[in-house]
Amino acid sequence: MSAENKGAVAKEKESLLAKPAVQSILASLLCIIVGLFIGYIALLFINAKGANEAIVTIIKNYFTYPTKAAALKYCGNTLVKAAPLLMCALSIQFCYQAGLFNIGAAGQYVVGAGASLFCALKLGLPWFVCLLAALVAGGVYGVIVGVLKAYLNVNEVISGIMLNWIGLYTVNMALSSVKESSSPYTLSLASTNEAALLPSLGLEKLFSNNKYVTVAIPLAVIIAILLKVVLSMTVFGYEIKATGIAKDAAKYSGMKEKRNVILTLFIGGALAGIGAAFFFLSGYEQWSVTQSSVPGMGFNGIAATFLGGLDPIGTIFASYFIEHITSGGSYLDKNAYPSQISDFISAIIIYLCGFVLFFKFFLNSRIRNKKNNAEGGNK
Amino acid sequence: MVLLLQYTLLFASVLILVALGGCFSEHSGVINLGLEGIMVMGALGGALTLKYIDSSLPAIVIVLAVLAISILCGAVYSTLLAFACINFKADQTLVGTALNLLAAAAATVIAKSINIIEDPNNVSSTVQYVEAKKALVVNLGKFQFNWFMLVAFIALVCAYVILYKTRFGLRLMACGEHPQAADSVGINVYTMRWAGVLISGMLAGVGGIVYITAGVSEWKFENGVAGFGFLALAVMIFGQWKPVNIGLAALLFGFFRALSNVYSGFDFLAALNIPGSVYNMMPYIISLIVLAFTSANSRAPKAEGIPYDKGSR
Numbered sequence: 295m296s297a298e299n300k301g302a303v304a305k306e307k308e309s310l311l312a313k314p315a316v317q318s319i320l321a322s323l324l325c326i327i328v329g330l331f332i333g334y335i336a337l338l339f340i341n342a343k344g345a346n347e348a349i350v351t352i353i354k355n356y357f358t359y360p361t362k363a364a365a366l367k368y369c370g371n372t373l374v375k376a377a378p379l380l381m382c383a384l385s386i387q388f389c390y391q392a393g394l395f396n397i398g399a400a401g402q403y404v405v406g407a408g409a410s411l412f413c414a415l416k417l418g419l420p421w422f423v424c425l426l427a428a429l430v431a432g433g434v435y436g437v438i439v440g441v442l443k444a445y446l447n448v449n450e451v452i453s454g455i456m457l458n459w460i461g462l463y464t465v466n467m468a469l470s471s472v473k474e475s476s477s478p479y480t481l482s483l484a485s486t487n488e489a490a491l492l493p494s495l496g497l498e499k500l501f502s503n504n505k506y507v508t509v510a511i512p513l514a515v516i517i518a519i520l521l522k523v524v525l526s527m528t529v530f531g532y533e534i535k536a537t538g539i540a541k542d543a544a545k546y547s548g549m550k551e552k553r554n555v556i557l558t559l560f561i562g563g564a565l566a567g568i569g570a571a572f573f574f575l576s577g578y579e580q581w582s583v584t585q586s587s588v589p590g591m592g593f594n595g596i597a598a599t600f601l602g603g604l605d606p607i608g609t610i611f612a613s614y615f616i617e618h619i620t621s622g623g624s625y626l627d628k629n630a631y632p633s634q635i636s637d638f639i640s641a642i643i644i645y646l647c648g649f650v651l652f653f654k655f656f657l658n659s660r661i662r663n664k665k666n667n668a669e670g671g672n673k
Numbered sequence: 674m675v676l677l678l679q680y681t682l683l684f685a686s687v688l689i690l691v692a693l694g695g696c697f698s699e700h701s702g703v704i705n706l707g708l709e710g711i712m713v714m715g716a717l718g719g720a721l722t723l724k725y726i727d728s729s730l731p732a733i734v735i736v737l738a739v740l741a742i743s744i745l746c747g748a749v750y751s752t753l754l755a756f757a758c759i760n761f762k763a764d765q766t767l768v769g770t771a772l773n774l775l776a777a778a779a780a781t782v783i784a785k786s787i788n789i790i791e792d793p794n795n796v797s798s799t800v801q802y803v804e805a806k807k808a809l810v811v812n813l814g815k816f817q818f819n820w821f822m823l824v825a826f827i828a829l830v831c832a833y834v835i836l837y838k839t840r841f842g843l844r845l846m847a848c849g850e851h852p853q854a855a856d857s858v859g860i861n862v863y864t865m866r867w868a869g870v871l872i873s874g875m876l877a878g879v880g881g882i883v884y885i886t887a888g889v890s891e892w893k894f895e896n897g898v899a900g901f902g903f904l905a906l907a908v909m910i911f912g913q914w915k916p917v918n919i920g921l922a923a924l925l926f927g928f929f930r931a932l933s934n935v936y937s938g939f940d941f942l943a944a945l946n947i948p949g950s951v952y953n954m955m956p957y958i959i960s961l962i963v964l965a966f967t968s969a970n971s972r973a974p975k976a977e978g979i980p981y982d983k984g985s986r
Contacts, residue, residue, distance in 0.1 A: 336782065339786075340782075340786045340789075340790075341786075341790075395766045395767070395770070397770060442961075442964070442965055442968075446964075446965045446966075446968055446969050447968045447969050447971065448961075448964045448965055448968045449906075449910075449964075449968070451706055451766060451770075451903075452903055452906050452907055452910070452960075452964065453961060453964060455900050455903040456900070456903065456904075456907070456957040456958075456960055456961045456964075457957075457961070458900070459899070459900050459953075459954065459957045460954050460957050460958060460961075463950040463951075463953050463954045464950075464954070466950055467948055467950045467951075586896060586899075587895065587896050587897065587899075593770075593774055596767075596770060596771075596774070597774075600767065628796050629789060629793040629794065629796065630789065630793070631786075631789075632781060632782045632785035632786060632789070632796070632798070634778050634781045634782050634785065634798075634895075635778075635782055637774070637777070637778035637781075638775070638778040638779055638782050640774070640778075641771060641774040641775035641777075641778045641779070642775065644767070644770065644771035644774060644775075645753065645757070645768065645771035645772070645775055647767065647771075648757045648758075648761070648763035648764055648767050648768040648771060649757065649761055649763060651762070651763065651764070652761045652762065652763065
């Protein structure tokens with residue numbers, strides 16, 4: 295290869311590396327690799343003998359099943375849980391665009407679950423009403439954070455956490471009237487009110503008749519794409535981003551920043567609420583009214599959204615990945631390894647995402663230096 | 674009544690310790706949202722010390738050992754925050770949240786692994802410390818005095834003296850108000866912020882062990898510390914970042930937290946027939962209301978949350 299050709303190739307490579315999308319993907323892959331590696335080390339510490347097998351089990355998830363039919367069925371289960379995770383991730387992401395860290399997504403998810411199950415079990419309403427109830431409940435819960443933030447300057451992280459706990463206890467109280475008499479779980483939808491189950495439109499046939507696979511999964515993906523469109527192509531999306539980048543400048547140029555903060559949190563809350571309905575109206579799981587910790591779905595959403603490079607499309611893949619390893623963790627030998635090792639890996643990934651900005655800065659300054667050097671050489 | 678007083682003082686001690694931790698960190702300019710996670714790690718260290726220490730040792734040795742290990746665990750864990758946020762200018766909210774999730778997951782993994790190794794059929798995340806815990810308390814009639822109450826009081830006095838009466842404290846606060854000005858007179862902002870975060874780690878670590886030994890003799894680490902780190906942040910804001918006010922605010926919040934432990938012991942409260950969940954919610958509701966009224970005119974350190982960049986103007 296001549297020197298000239300080589301230079302051209304190198305230039306192309308550089309410009310590829312300079313693209314923000316490529317950098318984001320690269321950074322996310324790096325986070326995943328390092329996260330899995332640290333998880334592997336932890337497994338080695340716990341029990342060195344089975345560590346190789348354990349990390350492979352986590353990564354393989356449903357592929358551990360020998361038959362294709364079984365693998366497909368459990369793939370369906372992973373997707374059932376990935377859909378609500380995607381919704382929570384989108385909730386956090388949408389708010390983050392406006393400069394708000396919506397850690398209250400976990401609580402908005404909880405009240406969404408409470409509202410949809412209450413409508414389904416106590417009031418016997420059909421699924422679309424339950425879904426709407428979850429949307430409104432989550433949204434209103436988000437608005438509380440928004441009003442506190444916009445008018446009273448309350449840090450949204452702290453108020454979000456407080457509301458998470460208030461939501462949990464309230465929902466536990468509200469749903470204890472519709473629980474099974476012999477267990478702490480709410481009545482099953484299939485036996486109490488079948489009309490409240492989300493329709494499947496024949497999708498379950500694709501996954502070896504996994505009855506939990508419903509319209510929730512394609513809907514979640516469509517909502518993600520919709521958000522991408524709203525954020526990148528509409529005035530409202532532009533205002534949200536402008537508020538996030540420079541609040542005072544946005545205010546100065548005539549945007550109603552207070553209204554935008556509240557509206558953003560309404561949408562964020564509604565997304566998380568819908569996510570809860572997507573999960574609990576599939577009948578996959580029943581709510582336990584004695585649970586004493588906030589469900590992790592909202593917190594895992596933070597991992598998914600940052601791993602997705604704060605882009606709705608990237609978040610689709612990231613949500614799937616996070617749920618994939620979380621489900622994979624449940625296949626570990628329970629008498630040798632704790633399944634929370636997957637949560638541990640997700641948490642490491644979130645921590646590493648904190649370094650992404652620095653990573654991009656580092657990459658860009660290297661590219662710039664190289665460019666400068668190259669130009670200097672030509673002269 | 675004595676029980677209510679006892680629990681109020683205990684929970685207030687937790688809140689004082691952790692809120693002072695937040696106070697040191699924020700005065701240096703770093704928002705430490707990872708307090709909750711640091712508490713969990715300190716609690717884990719302390720709980721394991723209690724589990725393995727010889728309970729026939731003199732009480733003072735046990736108390737000091739538990740204190741030392743909790744301080745160490747908290748400080749070590751907080752370096753993760755300092756490293757990312759001070760040296761690498763990472764988003765402080767994101768890293769703090771990551772620390773909380775990481776601590777909950779890591780503590781569960783560690784506690785479970787220890788249980789599994791001891792007995793493969795025990796897959797719970799509970800650590801028990803019934804015997805050694807007795808060393809932490811002294812019975813004064815009906816009132817159970819806990820040594821950690823004294824620790825919290827000492828921490829409060831020390832914090833006041835350090836922040837307002839020493840060169841170190843005043844320099845620390847300068848870094849949180851106007852780091853560029855501090856740097857211009859020769860104060861190393863990075864060192865000061867590291868110091869702030871490490872102190873917050875130590876205090877939160879102790880807060881963690883106090884919380885999980887308050888009234889119980891075992892702890893299920895899957896539960897973390899139930900948002901107490903964030904309650905402490907609310908106490909800190911209510912206390913306007915000042916040690917003395919923090920102490921008073923902690924007493925108020927501690928009282929409401931204590932109510933949920935002992936409400937059934939009061940005839941008139943039990944007669945009201947309010948579900949236990951309402952009492953459990955109380956501290957969180959109160960803190961929301963308090964925050965709503967105090968955040969508007971907040972006296973937060975001016976440069977908190979902004980990574981310090983020597984080159985910026």
